[in-house]
Amino acid sequence: MTLKHPSTGGLLILAVIIAILPSILPNNFYMDVAIRIGLNAIVCIGLNLLIGYAGQISLGHAGFVGLGAYGSAILTGEFGWPAIPAMLVTALFVALLAFVLARPVLRLKGHFLAMATLGMGIIISIVLNTEARWTGGPDGMAVQPMMFFEYMVFGEAVWYWIVGAALLIAVWLSLNLIDSPVGRALRAVHGSEVAAEVCGVNTTQYKVKVFVISAVFASVSGSMLAHYGAFVSPEDASFFRSIELVTMVVLGGMASTYGAVVGATILTILPQALARFEDLEHMVFGLILMLTMIFMPKGLVPTLSAKFRRSPVKVEAESEAQGGGAT
Amino acid sequence: MIRKWVKKGLAASVAATVALGISYGNAVAADPIKIGTFLSVTGPASFLGDPELKTLQIYVDELNAGGGVLGRKLELVHYDVQHDAKKAQTAVKRLIEDDKVDVIIGGSTSGQTMAVIPLMEAAEMPFISLAGAVAIVEPVKKWTFKTPHTDKMACAKIFEDMNKQGIKSIAMISGTGGFGKSMRGQCTALAPAYNIKIVADETYGPKDTDMTPQLTKIKNTDGVQAVLNPGFGQGPAIVTKNFGQLGFKVPMYQSHGVASKKYIDLAGSASEGVRLPAAALLVANKLPDNDPQKAVLVSYMSTYESKTKDAVSTFGGHAYDGLQMVVAAMQRAGGTDKAKVRDEIEKTSGYIGTGGIVHMSATDHLGLDLSAFKMLEIRNGDWSLIK
Structure with a gap:
């Protein structure tokens, strides 16, 4: 697997946007929204690998975000660990947990898989709610600020660049993974598991791998969220958060890394933009989602990019060939 | 190639949305x-x-x-x-x-x-x-x-009343929701200051519909002189009903979390004699006219x-x-x-x-x-x- 990708252009554009945004945004509230977009986008990119490419649904991903957040909070708060090792150890723990869970869970298909991941997310949420000695219970707990040696990471201006960099790394990792043999094997799994197995793809192994990777993305995002917000609460891991994350992926477009970013962007901004409508907020929100799903069932990015393409089949084949050439 | 342009276009519109989308309603800060x-x-x-x-x-x-x-x-x-x-x-x-x-x-x-x-x-x-x-x-x-x-004040108020009644050892049955959990912690910490011993300490989940097992355990505990139920929502009403069904002879104390008419409606006749601390607003019309808060x-x-x-x-x-x-x-x-x-x-x-x-x-x-x-x-x- 080489770490070269044919469409580094998109990554470059994203980097430019991240670089110029702070000079456009009028105040820290907008920076805060941008940071939350970034953190959501990182989770969605990971989740998209699982949903969009491997075709496995997870309705419990907020659980991993919550574990990441609480792991960092507890290790830095209770045990006085520095933030970075705490984040890494938490991510490692989440990876292990996802690995152990993945084997039995990913044997299931369709509704059963959805139910199993849903159950997992709810169990995590219950643990966070009830183990009050460690987690502060339903009211949540305060989190230590992140320290880089002597320097305290605080405020939107600093966090913006950290999250921006993390988002670029996440996109880059995702694009490379998709374009590697692993990515192609995953797409084969999505297409037809039986066919993939006949072609010699060890489907279970790939599914487990991508489940672990997406859990780690969620955990790291959760750790950053905890330190940035200086507060964690069980809502971070709630069932509704999981649904929200899946909605972001589906709205932006499954099997599209940029789609995940776009989905996260829209669904993070929308509630803020609609906040002034008070009672109408939920209706407008629901209407937008419904219309998107009816008219763009594949999600925003894939549908729109298909519209602009003159001969979709040809371009698809071309990019496929390019992708093949890179490895 | 076109696909790339689309991606770029989308990315740019994302930036525009971030900048403009939320600025709706950004009213001019004026006099008010x-x-x-x-x-x-x-x-x-x-x-x-x-x-x-x-x-x-x-x-x-x-x-x-x-x-x-x-x-x-x-x-x-x-x-x-x-x-x-x-x-x-x-x-x-x-x-x-x-x-x-x-x-x-x-x-x-x-x-x-x-x-x-x-x-x-x-x-x-x-x-x-x-x-x-x-x-x-x-x-x-x-x-x-x-x-x-x-919630600490509620505990203190309840314990004060218990002291007046000569109650020395109590049983607690708390909801595991945020309110019940917090108050249970405060009451546990405060009890020694009022010379009150908690001899049984049970909990129930926010969606439980029957607390008979916990209450039976409390009933079988020796020396319980009163039962205290820190909780919110429908849980305390069910506790009160079960409490009545089990024929307890000791008084029951509830928290300010049940201070609404709904609680009495839900718990029915079992709520007779239940004591609780609450803000004066609940009994505004019953306050004496010289009460400074009444007006x-x-x-x-x-x-x-x-x-x-x-x-x-x-x-x-x-x-x-x-x-x-x-x-x-x-x-x-x-x-x-x-x-x-x-x-x-x-x-x-x-x-x-x-x-x-x-x-x-x-x-x-x-x-x-x-x-x-x-x-x-x-x-x-x-x-x-x-x-």
């Missing part, structure tokens, strides 16, 4: 005094946020009709944060940075309040929380105040009930107290300078509110003592005041 608020108007804590918001709206309108404050109109800026601490953080950033409010009154739940305290302290903005937990004001934070009684309580109750057609609740009363204290502080400070307003809020003394008579100080940002709670007993399906 801006009061920011973030409440749980929808979602599971809406029973808190809904009366709070209605109260703020009613009284902001009323103040404006009377010419405003310091000759300036009041403007209420509100965001619904449901039951989400993260939403509360974003709403507060928006209120501070974008709406540039002068003061914030809000935070229906303790979780939301705790999540935004660091932001308030960093922004140096006067903040009055409407949530219960004692941790909000202990230890004292410079810019943070609160109006509702704490305020009756006026708030009739205003709220005639404007909303809802039954009055203590939660809306907390918002009323917060708004009145802020307005009074602004009048004393002669403006909206944040530091001056904060100092004046801290100097609040002798304010007669729905929650009690408030005496704040540099070491007490709540300013209520145990007299703010009345001990009630349920008799003939209604609250009655006990001395």
Whole structure:
């Protein structure tokens, strides 16, 4: 697997946007929204690998975000660990947990898989709610600020660049993974598991791998969220958060890394933009989602990019060939 | 290639949306005094946020009709944060940075309040929380105040009454929700100071529909002289029903969490004789005429009930107290300078509110003592005041 990708252009554009945004945004509230977009986008990119490419649904991903957040909070708060090792150890723990869970869970298909991941997310949420000695219970707990040696990471201006960099790394990792043999094997799994197995793809192994990777993305995002917000609460891991994350992926477009970013962007901004409508907020929100799903069932990015393409089949084949050439 | 352009175009529009999408409603900061608020108007804590918001709206309108404050109109800026601490953080950033409010009154739940305290302290903005937990004001934070009684006070009030009755050892059965859990902790910590021993300590989940097993265990425990049930919502009503069915001979104590008519309706005849601490608002009409709070309580109750057609609740009363204290502080400070307003809020003394008579100080940002709670007993399906 080489770490070269044919469409580094998109990554470059994203980097430019991240670089110029702070000079456009009028105040820290907008920076805060941008940071939350970034953190959501990182989770969605990971989740998209699982949903969009491997075709496995997870309705419990907020659980991993919550574990990441609480792991960092507890290790830095209770045990006085520095933030970075705490984040890494938490991510490692989440990876292990996802690995152990993945084997039995990913044997299931369709509704059963959805139910199993849903159950997992709810169990995590219950643990966070009830183990009050460690987690502060339903009211949540305060989190230590992140320290880089002597320097305290605080405020939107600093966090913006950290999250921006993390988002670029996440996109880059995702694009490379998709374009590697692993990515192609995953797409084969999505297409037809039986066919993939006949072609010699060890489907279970790939599914487990991508489940672990997406859990780690969620955990790291959760750790950053905890330190940035200086507060964690069980809502971070709630069932509704999981649904929200899946909605972001589906709205932006499954099997599209940029789609995940776009989905996260829209669904993070929308509630803020609609906040002034008070009672109408939920209706407008629901209407937008419904219309998107009816008219763009594949999600925003894939549908729109298909519209602009003159001969979709040809371009698809071309990019496929390019992708093949890179490895 | 075209695909790449599409991606670029999309990415650019994302940037544009971030910059422009939210700026809708970014009104020009003009003359009015801006009061920011973030409440749980929808979602599971809406029973808190809904009366709070209605109260703020009613009284902001009323103040404006009377010419405003310091000759300036009041403007209420509100965001619904449901039951989400993260939403509360974003709403507060928006209120501070974008709406540039002068003061914030809000935070229906303790979780939301705790999540935004660091932001308030960093922004140096006067903040009055409407949530219960004692941790909000202990230890004292410079810019943070609160109006509702704490669960610690409820425990103290209950234990005080138990001492009067000669009750020395009790059983506790607590809900595992945020309220029940917090109060259980406070009561456990406070019990030794009142010479009270907790001989049985049971819990139940927020969705449990039968607490007979826990209560049976309590019944079989030796030396239980009273049962205390810290909890919120329907749980305490079920506990009370089961308590009645099991034929307990000892008294039952509930918390201020059940201080609504709904509890009596749900628990039915089993609620006879149940004792609880509650704000005076519940028994406003039964207070003696010389009670200093009576006029305020009756006026708030009739205003709220005639404007909303809802039954009055203590939660809306907390918002009323917060708004009145802020307005009074602004009048004393002669403006909206944040530091001056904060100092004046801290100097609040002798304010007669729905929650009690408030005496704040540099070491007490709540300013209520145990007299703010009345001990009630349920008799003939209604609250009655006990001395």
